[in-house]
Amino acid sequence: MVAIQYLTIISVVVAFAAMIIKALRYATAPQSMRWELYPVPHEKGKAEYGGSYLEELNWWTKPRHKDLFNELKEMAAEVILLKGVFNHNKRAWCSSWPFHFGLYLCIGWLVLLLVGAIAESTDVRVTAYGGTVWQVLYYLTAGFGYAGLVLSGVGALGLLIWRSSDAAMRKFSSPIDYFNLVFFVVVAVVTLAAHLTADPGHAAMRSYVHAMITLVPVREVGTLLMLEIVLISLLIMWIPLTRMSHFVAKYFLYHSVRWEDEPNKRGSKLEKVLLGQLGRKIGWGAPHIDSEKTWGEAVTEDIKHE
Amino acid sequence: MSNQDIKVKDISRKTDQLFTLDTKELPKLPYPYEDWEEPPIGDISETKQAKYETNLDGIMNVQVPIPKTDAEKEQLVAKFLVGLRKLLSKDSNWTFLQPLMLSLDNCVKCNTCSDACPIFEASGRAEIYRPLFRSDILRRLVNKYIRPGGKLTAKFTGADIDLNWETISRLAQLAYRCTLCRRCAQTCPMGCDNGLLSREIRKLFSQEMGIAPSELHEDGTIKQLTTGSSTGITPLALADLMEFTEEDGEERTGMPCKIPFDKSGADILLIHNAGEFLSWPENIQAFAVIFEAAGLSWTLSSDFVGYDSVNYGLFYDDTQYARVTLKHAETARKLGVKKVVLGECGHAHKAAMAIGDRIWLGEANIPRESCMVTLEDIVLNGKIKVDPERNYFPVTVHDPCNITRSMGIIEPQRRVLRKICPQFREMTPHGVHNYCCGGGSGFAIMQSNNFPSWRSMVSGRKKMAQILNAFTREELDPKVNKYVCAPCSNCKGQIRDLFNYYDIWERCHIQYSGLVELIVNCMTDAKEGFIDWEEFH
Ligand code: SF4
Ligand code: SF4
Ligand code: SF4
Numbered sequence: 001m002v003a004i005q006y007l008t009i010i011s012v013v014v015a016f017a018a019m020i021i022k023a024l025r026y027a028t029a030p031q032s033m034r035w036e037l038y039p040v041p042h043e044k045g046k047a048e049y050g051g052s053y054l055e056e057l058n059w060w061t062k063p064r065h066k067d068l069f070n071e072l073k074e075m076a077a078e079v080i081l082l083k084g085v086f087n088h089n090k091r092a093w094c095s096s097w098p099f100h101f102g103l104y105l106c107i108g109w110l111v112l113l114l115v116g117a118i119a120e121s122t123d124v125r126v127t128a129y130g131g132t133v134w135q136v137l138y139y140l141t142a143g144f145g146y147a148g149l150v151l152s153g154v155g156a157l158g159l160l161i162w163r164s165s166d167a168a169m170r171k172f173s174s175p176i177d178y179f180n181l182v183f184f185v186v187v188a189v190v191t192l193a194a195h196l197t198a199d200p201g202h203a204a205m206r207s208y209v210h211a212m213i214t215l216v217p218v219r220e221v222g223t224l225l226m227l228e229i230v231l232i233s234l235l236i237m238w239i240p241l242t243r244m245s246h247f248v249a250k251y252f253l254y255h256s257v258r259w260e261d262e263p264n265k266r267g268s269k270l271e272k273v274l275l276g277q278l279g280r281k282i283g284w285g286a287p288h289i290d291s292e293k294t295w296g297e298a299v300t301e302d303i304k305h306e
Numbered sequence: 307m308s309n310q311d312i313k314v315k316d317i318s319r320k321t322d323q324l325f326t327l328d329t330k331e332l333p334k335l336p337y338p339y340e341d342w343e344e345p346p347i348g349d350i351s352e353t354k355q356a357k358y359e360t361n362l363d364g365i366m367n368v369q370v371p372i373p374k375t376d377a378e379k380e381q382l383v384a385k386f387l388v389g390l391r392k393l394l395s396k397d398s399n400w401t402f403l404q405p406l407m408l409s410l411d412n413c414v415k416c417n418t419c420s421d422a423c424p425i426f427e428a429s430g431r432a433e434i435y436r437p438l439f440r441s442d443i444l445r446r447l448v449n450k451y452i453r454p455g456g457k458l459t460a461k462f463t464g465a466d467i468d469l470n471w472e473t474i475s476r477l478a479q480l481a482y483r484c485t486l487c488r489r490c491a492q493t494c495p496m497g498c499d500n501g502l503l504s505r506e507i508r509k510l511f512s513q514e515m516g517i518a519p520s521e522l523h524e525d526g527t528i529k530q531l532t533t534g535s536s537t538g539i540t541p542l543a544l545a546d547l548m549e550f551t552e553e554d555g556e557e558r559t560g561m562p563c564k565i566p567f568d569k570s571g572a573d574i575l576l577i578h579n580a581g582e583f584l585s586w587p588e589n590i591q592a593f594a595v596i597f598e599a600a601g602l603s604w605t606l607s608s609d610f611v612g613y614d615s616v617n618y619g620l621f622y623d624d625t626q627y628a629r630v631t632l633k634h635a636e637t638a639r640k641l642g643v644k645k646v647v648l649g650e651c652g653h654a655h656k657a658a659m660a661i662g663d664r665i666w667l668g669e670a671n672i673p674r675e676s677c678m679v680t681l682e683d684i685v686l687n688g689k690i691k692v693d694p695e696r697n698y699f700p701v702t703v704h705d706p707c708n709i710t711r712s713m714g715i716i717e718p719q720r721r722v723l724r725k726i727c728p729q730f731r732e733m734t735p736h737g738v739h740n741y742c743c744g745g746g747s748g749f750a751i752m753q754s755n756n757f758p759s760w761r762s763m764v765s766g767r768k769k770m771a772q773i774l775n776a777f778t779r780e781e782l783d784p785k786v787n788k789y790v791c792a793p794c795s796n797c798k799g800q801i802r803d804l805f806n807y808y809d810i811w812e813r814c815h816i817q818y819s820g821l822v823e824l825i826v827n828c829m830t831d832a833k834e835g836f837i838d839w840e841e842f843h
Contacts, residue, residue, distance in 0.1 A: 029404035038714040050738025052714025084495035174464025253497030283398035284513040299628035
């Protein structure tokens with residue numbers, strides 16, 4: 001294997017490790033208090049106006065009807081269309097949607113390259129001719145690649161312009177924000193240039209992925225393609241190390257907080273977990289709190305105040 | 307420094323006052339208040355200024371004592387850092403660590419939340435009141451001073467801030483320029499919650515440094531946990547008060563207005579905000595008349611703390627919150643009731659039902675229900691007789707954020723209003739997207755210094771505009787009596803102050819009260835005129 005292949009391996013490993021660590025950090029945080037925010041989409045028949053099961057008389061005696069389909073629909077609209085941004089910030093959406101959707105297409109492109117590379121490990125050839133499913137894969141890969149790169153590049157550029165031209169946005173933008181967006185624009189431009197000039201059908205890129213999965217040294221790649229691979233590898237590694245990996249957190253923000261309305265019924269598993277929390281040491285140092293006590297002791301003692 | 311020039315890192319500037327609100331810059335109110343001129347917000351007395359910090363905006367609701375020496379300042383800054391670490395600890399802050407981390411780590415600084423915040427908008431977009439301004443101070447402090455390597459990378463990662471006494475004293479005040487209404491959170495595409503972050507900042511100051519508004523702490527939770535109620539009403543005084551309230555209620559309605567206490571084994575324990583006992587006894591009477599007429603098995607408690615559903619801990623301190631709510635749970639357990647019904651108080655609902663869902667445990671995990679739901683059952687299922695024509699006047703409803711946005715209780719109160727108020731109409735926006743009354747998170751009870759002016763002019767401004775816009779020009783004529791139904795004790799306090807400040811009864815004949823008052827006003831078995839327009843407002 002050659003150096004850039006090692007770089008690619010390192011970047012993929014770092015990226016996955018960083019995402020897993022991040023997810024674990026949130027997933028292993030202690031069971032917290034309830035803090036949902038309506039509308040909650042799984043509230044059957046009520047989500048549309050933001051209602052909850054607490055609207056029912058003696059709600060604890062009634063079976064809960066969770067509308068998981070609606071929740072999925074809401075999630076899909078959020079992920080694919082960025083519904084929240086569209087509803088509340090159209091200016092941002094005009095750049096943010098192409099950027100995000102472009103990235104999804106780019107991920108699709110990488111996956112299709114991988115599928116092609118796996119196929120080519122057998123006798124198959126993924127080419128522009130032949131009228132087989134592999135021809136379809138050929139065009140699909142190129143289509144995802146070009147569309148994804150153009151959309152994400154244009155989106156990143158739009159975000160960059162917005163961040164730097166809007167007075168309020170500028171105040172809250174830091175060097176890293178500009179750096180990240182410039183990084184995306186550069187990757188998109190270099191990758192597009194590399195393919196348009198040297199690898200229009202993405203065959204060389206597929207060979208690179210093939211070399212990666214079979215762990216054999218890659219054949220000679222041109223300068224632009226080499227630059228493309230280096231940049232993409234660095235980007236893949238960089239994203240999870242910054243807050244751009246918010247897609248991991250967003251799952252928790254929605255499912256563990258915003259939409260988390262599971263009632264704590266007497267004798268439930270949740271109740272046991274919560275009882276356990278009361279054994280934690282309270283630690284706070286203000287005069288009205290005895291820092292050495294546990295939560296359970298501190299909040300049930302009778303308050304003495306001079 | 308001009309408003310537009312203020313940046314987050316200016317929070318540490320060594321100036322007397324970072325920002326002065328120019329009341330001429332406030333957005334205009336609608337008809338008939340287009341020409342209403344707001345006076346400047348008054349100054350704080352010199353004695354107070356010498357004692358407490360006013361270095362943020364010259365407004366005072368939280369009293370931050372001025373340290374006497376530089377050494378003392380340094381000590382306090384160090385203490386703040388200790389508190390910040392505890393805020394991020396699994397033991398000290400298990401209660402909210404997960405949502406806190408999520409909101410701290412994942413803001414993409416898109417500013418979408420700004421346009422949703424009534425305070426930011428109604429202040430004429432004062433930079434320091436921008437939701438992101440406040441939360442970014444906390445975020446930067448964590449990133450720079452707590453995260454490993456934070457200081458090295460601060461400039462690049464945007465954690466550009468200095469930690470000194472100015473920073474933390476201003477942050478304490480800034481945490482009390484937000485009503486925790488969470489309207490911003492609803493629009494955040496990431497799901498970050500600036501309201502939650504304000505509350506976490508308040509917690510740090512209260513739980514580690516002992517700094518909190520006296521109305522919430524000494525005269526709030528401490529008083530409640532030592533006398534039984536934040537109003538100071540003791541169980542003994544309550545008995546006297548209720549005797550009079552019953553008699554008066556019977557006289558006004560011509561109906562039985564029995565207020566039962568401590569009936570062991572009753573189906574329902576009703577808990578009121580004790581503010582009602584003093585300020586709005588008609589609310590207590592109306593509940594009694596309705597529950598009695600519907601034949602419910604119900605009781606109030608005279609148990610220590612058990613008769614006051616107030617829980618100001620919800621606004622600033624998890625430990626105080628837990629102490630109070632566990633007293634409520636204990637009261638319910640001792641009485642052996644089937645359920646607890648929360649009266650017309652938004653934050654009491656949230657304290658006992660939503661957040662309380664995670665701390666009323668074991669034997670004390672008694673089911674809790676909103677009075678909106680209990681009342682809907684009574685009115686819509688014909689358990690009392692009503693004549694909607696008695697409520698033939700324009701009525702609109704204010705949605706308490708805690709009941710709607712934080713709990714999803716939207717329709718029950720509306721179904722009642724649609725049935726009993728022929729001229730009911732909505733505000734825009736309403737329900738889960740409502741604007742806070744401006745008195746949230748304890749603001750409504752903060753009556754000292756120059757804060758009430760700020761509350762009327764700034765935090766209540768959006769609500770004031772919404773209320774006016776709910777009626778037509780013709781209806782706004784003082785000859786037409788109009789009613790704002792505000793089924794929350796805190797909201798009523800704020801709306802009362804707003805209406806007084808804007809002299810709304812004289813100018814427009816709009817008055818406010820709760821939901822139960824409207825119900826009793828149209829009960830066919832009751833004497834007419836429970837709503838006494840001249841007296842109520
Ligand atoms: S809190 Fe949400 S809406 Fe506000 S700036 Fe951050 S990401 Fe944007
Ligand atoms: S919680 Fe309400 S008052 Fe506070 S920042 Fe958000 S919108 Fe503004
Ligand atoms: S006072 Fe009323 S409207 Fe305002 S935050 Fe509380 S519940 Fe919401």
